[in-house]
Amino acid sequence: SQQGEEDPQALSIQEGENATMNCSYKTSINNLQWYRQNSGRGLVHLILIRSNEREKHSGRLRVTLDTSKKSSSLLITASRAADTASYFCATDGVGSIYGNKLVFGAGTILRVKS
Amino acid sequence: DTEVTQTPKHLVMGMTNKKSLKCEQHMGHRAMYWYKQKAKKPPELMFVYSYEKLSINESVPSRFSPECPNSSLLNLHLHALQPEDSALYLCASSPTKGRSTDTQYFGPGTRLTVL
Secondary structure, three states, rough: OOOEEOOEEEEEEEEEOEEEEEEEEOOOOOOEEEEEEEOOOOEEEEEEOOOOOOEEEEEOOEEEEEEOEEEEEEEEEEEEHHHOOEEEEEEEOHHHOOOOEEEEEOOEEEEEEO | OOOOEEEEEEEEEEOOOOOEEEEOOOOOOOOOEEEEOOOOOOEEEEEEOOOOOOEOOOOOOOOOOEEEEEOOOEEEEEEEOOOHOOOEEEEEEEOOOOOOOOOOOOOEEEEEOOO
16 A cells, blocks of 8 residues: 655646645555656665654755644755656665665656756 | 666567566665556556565465566566557665665556567
C-alpha cells in the first residue's frame, strides 16, 4: 500500500524560481527520504530527514518535516533546467527489520523551463 | 565504485519466453532489492534480499523468481509473463539490513516489454 502522497502532481516553473513539493504520509515513521528520478531512469537519493528533525539543508535543497501533521516539504531554490525530473518522498515502512523497506509516494513531476 | 548496474537496458519478450534480469553492485552492500515501476507511478517493492537470503516477498506472482548467487549479484528470472508485467524494473542496494536510515542506491533499470 502506498504511504506517501505528494502534491502537486506536476509543477512547471521558470529557471531561477523556487519549487516546493509536499508529501503526506499515514503512519508513524523513523525517517523520510526524498529521491529524484530523471525520465525513465533510476532514482537518486537526495536527502534524509529523521523523525526527530524539523528541517534539513543540502545545497539548494531544504526539507522540512512535521510529524504532527505527518507531512514533509521539499524546497528547491534557484531552480535549473537540470532539475527537471520526478521527485518522490519515501518513508520507512512497518516491519523494516529485514531491510530498509521504503514506501514511495506518488511523486511530483517538476519541469523547469529555461 | 558507487554504482549499481543492470542488464539488459531493454528487453522485449513473448509470453512463453524465459529471460533473466541481472543486477550487480560492488559497494559491499548486504541488502539488495527489486522494484517494479509502471509509467507515471512510483516504484513498488517486489523483493528484498538481506545477506543473500530472501527476507521480503511482497506477494509477487511466481512467474517472477529472484535469485541472489552472491553478495554482489541479484537476478530476476522471468517466465510466462503477461503484457501487464511490462514496466521498468529497478534494482537497488543498501549497506545493511534493519537500518531504515540506509540510503538505497538504484540502478538505471531494465525496460521490459511483454508482447
